[in-house]
Amino acid sequence: xxxxxxxxxxxxxxxxxxxxxxxxxxxxxxxxxxxxxxxxxxxxxxxxxxxxxxxxxxxxxxxxxxxxxxxxxxxxxxxxxxxxxxxxxxxxxxxxxxxxxxxxxxxxxxxxxxxxxxxxxxxxxxxxxxxxxxxxxxxxxxxxxxxxxxxxxxxxxxxxxxxxxxxxxxxxxxxxxxxxxxxxxxxxxxxxxxxxxxxxxxxxxxxxxxxxxxxxxxxxxxxxxxxxxxxxxxxxxxxxxxxxxxxxxxxxxxxxxxxxxxxxxxxxxxxxxxxx
Numbered sequence: 001x002x003x004x005x006x007x008x009x010x011x012x013x014x015x016x017x018x019x020x021x022x023x024x025x026x027x028x029x030x031x032x033x034x035x036x037x038x039x040x041x042x043x044x045x046x047x048x049x050x051x052x053x054x055x056x057x058x059x060x061x062x063x064x065x066x067x068x069x070x071x072x073x074x075x076x077x078x079x080x081x082x083x084x085x086x087x088x089x090x091x092x093x094x095x096x097x098x099x100x101x102x103x104x105x106x107x108x109x110x111x112x113x114x115x116x117x118x119x120x121x122x123x124x125x126x127x128x129x130x131x132x133x134x135x136x137x138x139x140x141x142x143x144x145x146x147x148x149x150x151x152x153x154x155x156x157x158x159x160x161x162x163x164x165x166x167x168x169x170x171x172x173x174x175x176x177x178x179x180x181x182x183x184x185x186x187x188x189x190x191x192x193x194x195x196x197x198x199x200x201x202x203x204x205x206x207x208x209x210x211x212x213x214x215x216x217x218x219x220x221x222x223x224x225x226x227x228x229x230x231x232x233x234x235x236x237x238x239x240x241x242x243x244x245x246x247x248x249x250x251x252x253x254x255x256x257x258x259x260x261x262x263x264x265x266x267x268x269x270x271x272x273x274x275x276x
Contacts, residue, residue: 090205091164093130093273096212097123100269103216104261107223108252109245126266130273137163161197168204169195171211171273176203219265223252 088094101119114122128135142159145151151159169192180199181188189195230248234240256262 088127090201091168092127093208093269094123094127095205095208096215097126097269099209099212100215100219100265103212104219104265107216107220108256109223109249110253122266126270130270131167134163134167162193165193165195165197165200168200169193171207172200172203173207173210176206179203179206222255226252226255 098119101123105114105119138160141162142151142156145159146153146156177195177199178188180203184199186196186199227244227248230251231244234242234244234247
């Protein structure tokens with residue numbers, strides 16, 4: 001019995017090896033073919049002074065204000081697209097808007113109505129409306145001159161940071177800036193425009209979180225009063241088995257519609273940023 005077991009294991013192992021052999025042959029053939037194509041002479045022109053197997057990445061004449069090589073620009077663009085969501089959340093008004101809309105939906109008790117897609121879409125459009133002047137200034141002072149090869153990428157980056165820094169400084173609190181200056185062991189500059197983005201961005205996000213939670217608390221109050229009134233009426237009537245939320249939800253929706261709540265909230269959010 002032991003000999004038969006060993007023979008069976010050996011037979012199975014040989015079968016698996018023979019089953020893998022065709023795949024290994026295909027992989028080896030494909031690898032050799034790729035190496036042969038890469039090593040084939042006369043397929044590419046080798047720049048003067050470069051070895052046949054070297055890789056040449058040209059960055060252009062940086063002193064003359066020239067742009068980066070196209071391949072390098074594509075890599076930088078793909079990198080920027082990968083971090084675009086984080087930049088949208090941290091550098092714009094999107095954070096405050098989406099948190100306030102989330103608090104509003106939770107206060108009304110409508111569960112998933114409006115859905116997350118609707119709230120995010122509304123927050124994105126409101127962000128575009130609020131950040132429109134900032135984006136226009138970045139396009140006029142940084143993007144277009146860089147595309148026209150009038151300034152270098154370093155100058156374009158500095159020109160793009162200036163409108164964003166100005167926008168964030170209008171919303172940030174001095175207390176938050178002092179906190180991050182202390183955490184990073186930096187001295188406060190004489191001019192607020194000299195503050196580093198490493199200080200301005202987290203201070204701006206912290207202030208936006210505080211403001212969004214304050215607005216959320218104010219939004220909760222009228223709906224909380226309705227819930228308390230409905231719960232008290234149901235308890236006085238002895239209907240303790242009936243969920244108060246089931247009765248208060250139509251009244252909260254009716255109140256929100258009568259006061260034109262969406263108009264008031266959107267107007268308040270936009271005007272808060274535009275008025276500083």
